[in-house]
Amino acid sequence: MTLDSETKAVELPEHHGDELRLWLRLLTCTTLIEGEVRSRLRERFDVTLPRFDLMAQLDKVPEGMTLSDVSKRMMVSNGNVTGLVERLVESGHLDRRTSEVDRRVQVIRLTKAGRAEFRKMAAEHELWIADIFGDLTPKDVRELMRLLAKTKTSAQKAARARTP
Amino acid sequence: MTLDSETKAVELPEHHGDELRLWLRLLTCTTLIEGEVRSRLRERFDVTLPRFDLMAQLDKVPEGMTLSDVSKRMMVSNGNVTGLVERLVESGHLDRRTSEVDRRVQVIRLTKAGRAEFRKMAAEHELWIADIFGDLTPKDVRELMRLLAKTKTSAQKAARARTP
DNA sequence: CCAGATTTCTTTAAGTTTCAAGCAATTGGC
DNA sequence: GCCAATTGCTTGAAACTTAAAGAAATCTGG
Known part of the structure; x- marks a missing residue:
């Protein structure tokens, strides 16, 4: 028996299972690694992943960033950043000041202490990642x-x- | 000038920047896609991603799973699943019963309505994923x-x- | 049998996250 | 100059998440 390929294309919906499997695998990898990093950050430094991520963004830009910049870079919502920053200012890791040119804008930076603590964590973090991807x-x-x-x-x- | 390679190895810490960049890119991809899927699920079906994921796990096993199974498969905590399941039972998508052989165990399954709704969503979801990975x-x-x-x-x- | 260990699930507290709504400041068109 | 649209941030409600601790049931090695 032979199958008319045109008929086949019409009758069977297009097959997208491979892409779906790829997405699930991508998600699994990320979740796995994220969980591992989260555990180590907590164990070793008693810090949460979101805090570490926020500090990582700020470490790259010594002159500071606005909250909007942060939320775009971290790909999270504005309201999320507000709360996160609040707690990090509270704990002395971040410095926050209102922009002089635009009074809607809050510019945040790492404090000296915040930067020192982040650098210490980042150095170990890099080794963890190297370890996690070690087989590649x-x-x-x-x-x-x-x-x-x-x-x-x-x-x-x-x-x-x-x-x- | 020549560099003694042994001296170099001692003085410079090992270089793991590539792995770190890889991890950040992996995370970016996942966050990007996850956000897109999350938006579409909300827009199109008014459902959250965790609910969709839980239903996806259950759809693969018609006879049902225990909460522990779900939490292992989804790589989330036990307490997380408890709350998620609670809301999905409440909304009629899930059926939950205590195991007869082990009264600690809760077995959950999709209800008929839950399964029908999931299948409808999953069909579109697969197309979204194919679209998102379309350039590959x-x-x-x-x-x-x-x-x-x-x-x-x-x-x-x-x-x-x-x-x- | 039975006491201790383990497993399964729930509860709690703290924090993270999103979305939507809202306020305040700025910008742009007229 | 003035008003509308836009931009930047905050707030509030609901959901999600984790870690840790606890309750209940089962298992296991005397």
Whole structure:
């Protein structure tokens, strides 16, 4: 028996199982690693992952950033950042001041103590990550970087297409 | 001038920036896609991602699962599942009963209505994912699957090494 | 049998997260 | 100058999340 390929295309919906499996695997990897990093941060430094992430963003920009910048970079909501920053200012890790040119804007920076503490954590964190990805060869790493860059572009395109 | 390679190795800490960049890119991709899926689920079906994920787990096992099974599969805490299930039973999507052989165990399943609703959502969800990964060739997909499988194994090994 | 260990689930407290609504400041068009 | 739209942030409600502690049931090695 032979199958007319056109008929087949009409009768069977397109097969997208591979992409779905890929997404689930991507999600599994990230969840796994995120959980591991979260545990180690808590155990070793008694700090939560969101706090570490926020400090990581600020460490890259010594002159400070606005809350909106942070929320875009971290890809989380504005309200989320407000609460997170509040607690980090409270604990002395962050310095927050109202912009002189635009009084709606809050500029936040790491305090000296905050920066010192972050650097200490970041150094270990980098080793953890190296450990977690330890089985990958340099070639694997390069190849993953390339494919994930492509994935990111593709996802951004799809997101823009829905919300222009 | 020449550099003694041994001296270099001692003086410079090992370079793990590539792995760190890889991790950040992996995280970016996942966050991006997760956010997009979350938005679409809310817009189109007024359902949250955790609820969808839980229903997806249950759809694969018609005879039902225990709460522990769910929490292992979803890689979230026990207490998390308790609350999630509570709300889904409340809304009629899930059926929950105490096991007859072990009265500590709660077995949950999709109700008929829950299953119907999930199937409807899942069909669209699959198309979204195909759209989001649309720029990747079948070869890219295969290669990513392979490299992520390797990543998963590596991460699991690192996690086990820390907590035996 | 039975006391201790383990497993399964719930509860609690603290924190994170989103969305939506709202307020305040600024910008842009007229 | 003035008003409307936009931008930046905060607030509030509901949901989600974790870690830790506790309750109940079961299992296990004397």
